[in-house]
Amino acid sequence: MDNDRVTGTVNKVGGKVEGALGDVTGDTKTQAEGKLNEAKGAAQQAYGQAKDAVKDYADQASDVAGDVYEQGRRYVEEGRRRYPDAERYARQGTEAVSQKVGESPLAAILIAGAVGYILALLVHGRS
Template sequence: MDKDRIAGSAQDFAGKVESTVGDMAGDAKTQAEGRAREAAGTVQNLYGQAKDAARDATDAAVGYAKDAYENSGDTVRSSQKAIAKTVQENPLGALLVAGGIGFALALLMTRPPRRPPSRWRYYG
């Protein structure tokens, strides 16, 4: 729990007490100050909650990244085994897929020949 949440809750409670005292005494100034303190405490409490949520989200993201890093070797090995099994079961299909990928890469890497620049002719 964040210190802003604790301070905000305390300030909110103090504002409610001050507002109630102002209501009982019939003092509008004390009542208004209590409501202002209550609002400030609520804002500070919400700020603390937002900080806690951001901290929790960051911790969760770090945990997911660590898990992904630790398990990445297992994932690569299992995918290599799956690909090898597929190639062994269907070598012609694998050859056709590899050829298609190579053809597509060749088309992407070649570019059309450059046209010579148009020449300006002066007739005069």
């Protein structure tokens, strides 16, 4: 439990007691201060609850991210086990493309643009 929640609850109860004391004694200043302290306590309590909720959601998100990362790692390991040559082929393909792009960067840009345009047409169609 967040410290603001505890402090807010204490201040809220204290404000109620102070307000009740003002009611009994007929002291309007004490009544007003009690209401003010009660409101401050309620606000601090709400702030603490909000902090707790954010912390809980952040912890949950972190857990989910860890689970997703672990599942991805397992998929990669399974892929490496099933297709041991795939990583080598991908590396060779990357090196070959990098070499061609290095030799002719303008042609690579034009080809990439044309491929992007064709993919956009396939995805979105002609309007």
